[in-house]
Amino acid sequence: MTMLGIAAAVVLAAGGGMTLALADGSDDPAPPSATASPSTDSADAGFARDMAVHHQQAVEMSFIVRDRTQNEDIRRLAYDIANTQANQRGMLLGWLNLWGLPIASGDEPMGWMDMPASPAPGHDGALMPGMATKTELERLGKLSGKEAEIFYLQLMTDHHKGGVHMAEGCVERCTVGVEKRLAQGMVDAQESEIDLMADLLKERGAKPR
Numbered sequence: 001m002t003m004l005g006i007a008a009a010v011v012l013a014a015g016g017g018m019t020l021a022l023a024d025g026s027d028d029p030a031p032p033s034a035t036a037s038p039s040t041d042s043a044d045a046g047f048a049r050d051m052a053v054h055h056q057q058a059v060e061m062s063f064i065v066r067d068r069t070q071n072e073d074i075r076r077l078a079y080d081i082a083n084t085q086a087n088q089r090g091m092l093l094g095w096l097n098l099w100g101l102p103i104a105s106g107d108e109p110m111g112w113m114d115m116p117a118s119p120a121p122g123h124d125g126a127l128m129p130g131m132a133t134k135t136e137l138e139r140l141g142k143l144s145g146k147e148a149e150i151f152y153l154q155l156m157t158d159h160h161k162g163g164v165h166m167a168e169g170c171v172e173r174c175t176v177g178v179e180k181r182l183a184q185g186m187v188d189a190q191e192s193e194i195d196l197m198a199d200l201l202k203e204r205g206a207k208p209r
Helices: 003-024 043-066 072-098 134-142 145-173 177-203
Strands: none
Touching: 043 072, 043 134, 043 145, 043 177, 072 145, 072 177, 134 145, 145 177
16 A cells, blocks of 8 residues: 555544544443533634634645646545545534534634734734645645645645644543544544655655745
8 A cells, every 4th residue: 555545544544433433422422512512712612613724724725736736646635635624624613513602703713722822923824833824825826736746745744733733732621522532533644644745745855844
């Protein structure tokens, strides 16, 4: 099995594990809405909101690069990331609805992790660690071929590192079992993809930023 195939299997296994856990309730006898709902300022709600935003950008970048390259390894990776993170985003937003909590809040991003109160000055749309700026997204949309592949891999590596940090925060702070397991699945899958992307960058004579 190729490295890309191994990474895809890890992602699918992680996503499948979360779906199975939700379906059979093997560790949690009741779905999130059947127990005491988290408060709107809880780590559970904060993670769901912030990771939904973080994931949305990963989906956007992946769709951009699929139109900018014909390389099957990159297109397959982008497809896997887009589908996995769109599915996870739907789960996170669905839980907020089940808990009767707003999808958006006035809280600063990452406040539930005791991170800095607001993005750094001149963040240019990069609201959370690892997120690409608007300028970087515009640049990705103008590149093609090998240049687009390298820049996408570099941006997504940064994005995954930020996502892993946030997911680890949920593993430590969240109280809802299925959400903690989803977060751990994100850590495992995205760390595997970071290693894969390092190899893909090396093949192209490049490295992470």
